[in-house]
Amino acid sequence: MMIKGMRIQALIWMFFFMIANAGLFAQQTDSIPENVKENQKCLKCHGNKYYSYYNDWVEGDVRERMNPFYVIDSAEYYNSNHKTFTCIDCHSYEYEEFPHPGYLRMEPSYSCMDCHGFGDEWAKFNFEEIQSEYEKSIHSQKHNETFSCWMCHNPHEYKISARTEENIKEVIAYDNAICLNCHADIDEFMFIAERENPNVLETHDWLPNQALHFKSVRCIECHAEQSDTLLVAHNILPKEKAVKKCVECHSDNSLLMASLYRYQAKEERNKAGFFNSALLGEYYVVGANRNYYLNLISIVLFGLVVLGIGVHIVLRIINK
Amino acid sequence: MAVKYYFYPLWLRFWHWLNAVLCILLILTGLSMQYSNPDFPFMRFDLAVSIHNITGILLTASYLIFLVGNMITGNGRYYHLNLRTISTELMKQFKYYTLGLFRGEKPPFPINEKRKFNPLQKISYAVVMYVFIPLLIITGWALLFPEITIHDVFGVSGLHLTDLLHLIIGFFVSVFLIVHIYFSTIGATPLSHFKAMFNGWHKTHD
Structure with a gap:
């Protein structure tokens, strides 16, 4: 008897719960964007x-x-840049x-420039130059037939990060994953190159603190020619032309300020007297991060010591 | 009358010159890295890094020789500071170097078997060898293995703070080295202290 009573009570609760949630569910369905429903x-x-x-x-x-x-x-x-699109766009x-009809397999895909090649909305990204830089790159020169923007920028996943992501580490990890998607994956690499991919760790074994470098800079810092007018370099160079001189980054005129930190450098001018202060957020680059005040203090102190010694020598000679 | 003391036994001389060579190499390579410039390369960056790393590791070994040697031979007693009297002693020694030396006065703390260093030497050597060098070694090893350093210290990179400390102390050790070399010329003759560090015998003023 008691069990029967509890069952009725449970059913009544369930009934109210369903009515209450039906409204909520309807509201949730309404808030789903049209393209999501369509897709x-x-x-x-x-x-x-x-x-x-x-x-x-x-x-x-x-x-x-x-x-x-x-x-x-x-x-x-x-979560990608194209999230507002419907598939049939x-x-x-x-x-x-x-x-699906079989002939659709031959349907040509859109290229990036079909949409991004014109219009004020895209002007700041400078797609024309991206295109011309890409055409100079080793990817285009060597694999023109099989290579396209989509090899690196998967239209179903790609999300810009260099000018939106505040955490530089996230930018580095995201961008390097694009390169490693082929260069650390034998199947993807051989789809284009028809040979086994070299082991990235072995080809970079000359690099001191390899793990730290891989976490702190993007592949394109050394493997792409930097352009004054592009935020992200697209002219990927042949491996022989990659930057191998440490001072290119480890100096006050650090290459990193023209590449990885270009956006931050523009947004946030040097502060607290540090040269290349945009580099200071999470990293420290020997040779690139010099402090103006420390430099000045050290020169003054050093000068005073040398002057003191000089005066002492003169006095010793005079009083000999 | 000049007196000779055998202050610098073989192990100490060996350590001293090893330490000197390593410190000079570390300073030169350190400066080369800190002020690297592709247009005026003082030294190739990767070469400077390798030399700096190797000499840094050797300096750690050399520092252990110094610590163990000081403990075993009792050389460490010369570094003991008397905190109650040190300030007045330092003033006396400072006055001697700035005035008394030129007036031909006798040194206020003449060197003898019990006193190898004058107060200025004692405090500078003690600070350099027991504070600066250990800090340089610790921060140096942290920079050699950057993954072990604290990543974030109140929003600032731990690596950055470690490097700042490393180069600030490195600067003071560089200044010490220059002053030390200059003061070594204030002996019985300008070269007598240098000779002593080769043959082990310290010769006092007449």
């Missing part, structure tokens, strides 16, 4: 490693593996049909 039609299958469909031939549901290259990580996508609306 769900595609991500239902392409957002997972497996998909199911009704197969007329076998007259039943079939579960298949999704081609891993066509799986889209929706969390990454909705860039892909044919005919993909809404399933099975």
